[in-house]
Amino acid sequence: xxxAGAYSAGHLKFLxxxxxxxxxxxxxxxxxxxxxxxxxxxxRYSRITFISxxxxxxxxxxxxxxxxxxxxxxxxxxxxxxxxxxITAAAITALTLFESAMLAEIIRGGLNSIDKGQIxxxxxxxxxxxxxxxxxxxxxxxxxxxxxxxxxxISLLKDTSLAVVIALPxxxxxxxxxxxxxxxxxxxMLIMLALMYFIVNFGLSQIARRLELKRV
Amino acid sequence: MDFSILTDxxxxxxxxxxxxxxxxxxALVSSFFLGVIVAVMRISPVKVLNWLGTGYVEFFRNxxxxxxxxxxxxxxxxxxxxxxxxxxxxTALSIYTxxxxxxxxxxxxxxVPKGQMxxxxxxxxxxxxxxxxxxxxxxxxxxxxSLGNQFINLVKNSSILGVVAGLDLMxxxxxxxxxxxxxxxxxxxxxxFYLVLTIPLSLGVHYLEKRLAxxx
Amino acid sequence: xxxxxxxxxxxxxxxxxxxxxxxxxVGGGAKNVDAxxxxxxxxxxxxxxxxxxxxxxxxxxxxVEGFDIDLAHALAKEMLGDENKVEFKEVTSKTRIPxxxxxxxxxxxxxMTISEERKKEVDFTDVYFQAGQSLLVKKGSNIKGIEDLKxxxxxxxxxxxxxxxxxxxxxxxxxxxEFENYGEAFTALKSGKGDALTTDDAxxxxxxxxxxxxxxxxxxxxxxxxxxxxxxxxxxxVDKLNKALxxxxxxxxxxxIKSKWIKH
Numbered sequence: 157x158x159x160a161g162a163y164s165a166g167h168l169k170f171l172x173x174x175x176x177x178x179x180x181x182x183x184x185x186x187x188x189x190x191x192x193x194x195x196x197x198x199x200r201y202s203r204i205t206f207i208s209x210x211x212x213x214x215x216x217x218x219x220x221x222x223x224x225x226x227x228x229x230x231x232x233x234x235x236x237x238x239x240x241x242x243i244t245a246a247a248i249t250a251l252t253l254f255e256s257a258m259l260a261e262i263i264r265g266g267l268n269s270i271d272k273g274q275i276x277x278x279x280x281x282x283x284x285x286x287x288x289x290x291x292x293x294x295x296x297x298x299x300x301x302x303x304x305x306x307x308x309x310i311s312l313l314k315d316t317s318l319a320v321v322i323a324l325p326x327x328x329x330x331x332x333x334x335x336x337x338x339x340x341x342x343x344x345m346l347i348m349l350a351l352m353y354f355i356v357n358f359g360l361s362q363i364a365r366r367l368e369l370k371r372v
Numbered sequence: 373m374d375f376s377i378l379t380d381x382x383x384x385x386x387x388x389x390x391x392x393x394x395x396x397x398x399a400l401v402s403s404f405f406l407g408v409i410v411a412v413m414r415i416s417p418v419k420v421l422n423w424l425g426t427g428y429v430e431f432f433r434n435x436x437x438x439x440x441x442x443x444x445x446x447x448x449x450x451x452x453x454x455x456x457x458x459x460x461x462x463t464a465l466s467i468y469t470x471x472x473x474x475x476x477x478x479x480x481x482x483x484v485p486k487g488q489m490x491x492x493x494x495x496x497x498x499x500x501x502x503x504x505x506x507x508x509x510x511x512x513x514x515x516x517x518s519l520g521n522q523f524i525n526l527v528k529n530s531s532i533l534g535v536v537a538g539l540d541l542m543x544x545x546x547x548x549x550x551x552x553x554x555x556x557x558x559x560x561x562x563x564x565f566y567l568v569l570t571i572p573l574s575l576g577v578h579y580l581e582k583r584l585a586x587x588x
Numbered sequence: 589x590x591x592x593x594x595x596x597x598x599x600x601x602x603x604x605x606x607x608x609x610x611x612x613x614v615g616g617g618a619k620n621v622d623a624x625x626x627x628x629x630x631x632x633x634x635x636x637x638x639x640x641x642x643x644x645x646x647x648x649x650x651x652v653e654g655f656d657i658d659l660a661h662a663l664a665k666e667m668l669g670d671e672n673k674v675e676f677k678e679v680t681s682k683t684r685i686p687x688x689x690x691x692x693x694x695x696x697x698x699x700m701t702i703s704e705e706r707k708k709e710v711d712f713t714d715v716y717f718q719a720g721q722s723l724l725v726k727k728g729s730n731i732k733g734i735e736d737l738k739x740x741x742x743x744x745x746x747x748x749x750x751x752x753x754x755x756x757x758x759x760x761x762x763x764x765x766e767f768e769n770y771g772e773a774f775t776a777l778k779s780g781k782g783d784a785l786t787t788d789d790a791x792x793x794x795x796x797x798x799x800x801x802x803x804x805x806x807x808x809x810x811x812x813x814x815x816x817x818x819x820x821x822x823x824x825x826v827d828k829l830n831k832a833l834x835x836x837x838x839x840x841x842x843x844x845i846k847s848k849w850i851k852h
Contacts, residue, residue: 157451166648173650217599220524220570221563222531224542229563232549232686233556240690243683310434317436321535321768323637323680328438334647335446336638336771337798339778342450346443350435357434449779456781457765537765537781546682546747547766553705563603571599 193259407473640794720808733806
């Protein structure tokens with residue numbers, strides 16, 4: 157094992173560059189997923205008959221498929237029906253598709269956790285559905301949803317590593333190029349990779365825990 | 373949709389399906405036992421065990437399963453330990469999933485009323501006996517739905533075997549699409565194979581969750 | 589139980605519906621890449637990043653280097669008057685055709701064999717390099733040639749490459765394990781995951797060059813003429829590339845590049 161060679165300044169810079177891509181893709185995807193997932197959850201929560209059931213089937217299907225398959229599919233299969241995307245866009249699309257479905261369920265769970273009595277009270281006091289959602293349900297539900305949403309973001313950060321299969325130049329991909337040079341680099345590189353993911357994700361999970369404690 | 377792709381390559385699909393199931397089931401069983409051990413360590417009154425258990429859970433929960441897989445496939449090989457793709461992938465899946473299962477079981481143990489441990493101890497059982505005979509059986513019953521969820525994740529995560537030539541569904545899909553010069557249909561069939569496994573599992577989990585909620 | 593079956597069925601049906609969505613065959617006569625190159629005043633080449641001697645990203649400098657890269661610069665000089673009017677994007681054996689069809693790259697110069705099957709999807713220039721499939725093994729290995737790949741042996745290859753298909757024909761008894769890219773496949777060989785790594789000799793020489801514990805054995809058993817690929821239907825661009833290629837060959841620049849990288 158050659159730790160000194162593996163951790164040369166040039167290599168570390170190359171890794172950090174990859175980490176930048178990882179963060180960029182993860183942050184864009186989580187923002188998009190939050191918006192789309194929120195919209196899906198609201199529609200399902202309001203029980204607009206046909207659309208709600210349709211969304212339920214789509215969400216369940218996506219949630220039950222491997223993300224790796226969705227990434228492959230987005231990049232290699234969708235072009236066959238005319239949907240072509242560059243690598244970064246494909247990675248973001250695939251991650252957003254998958255995470256939206258995950259977040260939709262978390263948000264719906266949050267909405268459902270609000271006591272129905274409150275809704276009735278709000279409605280009978282003259283608020284319409286949108287107002288009830290906005291002033292009564294969302295503020296409470298959002299607070300409950302923050303910890304699971306942070307956990308989901310951690311999953312997303314880990315999941316970006318799967319985009320190596322479409323050669324997205326993110327952290328894991330760049331590490332592969334480095335350890336491809338010498339066998340003695342493999343273990344040092346994997347340790348460095350694990351540490352980089354760990355530091356960010358553990359930090360995030362501590363924030364989530366703090367938020368959870370505050371709520372109780 | 374071209375069903376000849378499915379029929380022409382049925383052997384490959386079936387082999388992949390078989391290996392996906394084998395990897396998932398073996399990883400489920402081993403991650404369950406590992407998870408129980410780690411959970412017991414985490415709540416153990418012995419400080420060192422406690423730290424080890426917590427460190428294990430926090431570390432493996434916060435790094436991508438892909439990196440653990442690379443470690444067992446390429447990393448161990450660089451120091452002379454040989455595992456093929458299927459074995460390396462299954463081992464990595466077991467370790468990764470065990471961290472989540474340990475957390476679930478720990479939560480289950482915490483939900484068993486404290487009085488039970490005291491009662492068991494005062495009736496003459498040792499700490500280990502009380503844990504094994506009284507607390508764990510109840511805790512595991514409570515967490516069966518979340519174990520189910522972990523199994524679904526396992527089936528989905530097993531797709532990373534494809535990246536280390538693990539001969540699973542994802543891997544075979546690549547071979548089929550390289551030969552058939554189509555990707556779209558090849559991956560749709562793969563998606564169906566996964567859904568056949570995961571949808572009944574998720575419905576089962578939903579059902580158990582409901583039943584558990586009712587019994588409380 | 590009924591609900592189980594119903595939901596499973598609905599999901600599978602939903603996936604099938606996706607499959608039924610009419611498929612438009614991509615390729616043919618789409619955007620004019622030649623005009624695009626003129627407008628952006630540079631050529632975006634898809635190149636390998638993990639193939640020593642042809643297209644390799646040096647992790648210490650972050651620069652891509654190799655035969656394909658130098659040739660791309662020389663072609664840009666002929667076509668646009670400046671060898672620096674190029675941009676390089678990474679492709680792998682699996683991603684290069686999708687990236688060409690996506691318009692993400694204008695041309696692919698990435699150790700790509702001209703084959704009849706591929707000609708249906710992309711257009712190729714004239715041959716710019718003649719390679720052949722061979723085997724790379726650890727020095728002292730029992731494998732001395734393709735005939736030694738018998739039952740119980742494992743050959744490593746790259747997904748989506750012609751060599752993965754060829755090896756199954758030429759050595760049907762060996763088990764073939766396929767990886768995402770050459771870097772991973774070579775790491776797998778060094779990790780003892782297989783007895784031999786098979787692909788074009790030109791690529792294998794790069795690996796042997798990198799790690800002297802490995803050598804090529806048994807000569808070549810196929811012919812792999814490399815061409816530059818462009819999106820199907822762009823004949824004007826193919827003509828221009830061929831003209832530039834000829835000029836690079838006539839001026840002696842081609843030999844200069846070749847002797848710089850290929851020393852065998």
